[in-house]
Amino acid sequence: MSTETTPAERLAAFLARTPYIAFLGMRAELAGDEMTAILPFSPHLIGNTLLPALHGGVLGAFMEMTALAQLAVITGGPRPAKTIDVTIDYLRPGRAMDTYARAEIKKAGRRISSVHVEAWQEARAKPVAAIRGHFQTPTEG
């Protein structure tokens, strides 16, 4: 990259350029190079009004966006990575409350990266869902 940007700038740029992130209401905070994504509870995220519970697709999408945000923070290209595949494990019902997620980049390849993400609500040690995914680094030009 010709222009130097900080991780915080790269994160802010990723969050601001993606309309679907605004639709979810997702935010993220950076402590050094460690990012925590936050999905504040909102009624439109509910998939089951009886329990009530967040839509499973919302949890999957939130974790996928967390992986893309973490990749944007470390790789810093102007275009977001593209999702190749994700495997979502649902561990506990996502309650009608705020959700958090952290991504771990298992391998940052030149072309393809492998990322794990866990999402939790009340306790980090009791994740509500997790994903493993592969993401393609965008080619420039």
Add this chain to the structure above:
Amino acid sequence: MVKPPDFITAMTGRLDEQAARHMVTRTPQTEALGFQFVSISEARGAIRVPWRADLVGDPETGVIASGVVTTLLDHVCGLSIRAANAVPQGTLDLRIDYMRPARPQADLIADGHCYKLTRTIAFVRALAHDGDPDDPVATAQAAFALIGGGA
């Protein structure tokens, strides 16, 4: 807002077209995404999500975000389980392969098929396409726990 008796029928009663339509269009998240009911048949279901600017993933391409596809595929899996006269309790796992980007500003359609039911688990395949089911945007494989099972 949804009247509870209708919702319970949609979630647990025998799935007629009205209940299926309710399940697709009347949960807060599917309503927010603008999901439209397409069809149900034996162990199969189909849902459409019309393109909308606020659902885009990359504004440079105008393609619907992959996260929307995730929710669409998860929901059509649940619909096809209901169309097989079982009641999903929740998704256990969902694997999605993204074959290609959708066309810019294209609506997406998802087709689900619950191809195997055990006492406790439903196995489902689904795909999402933007007009031609033989050229899918994404394919999915999922397992769901069933209500009344031991899971």
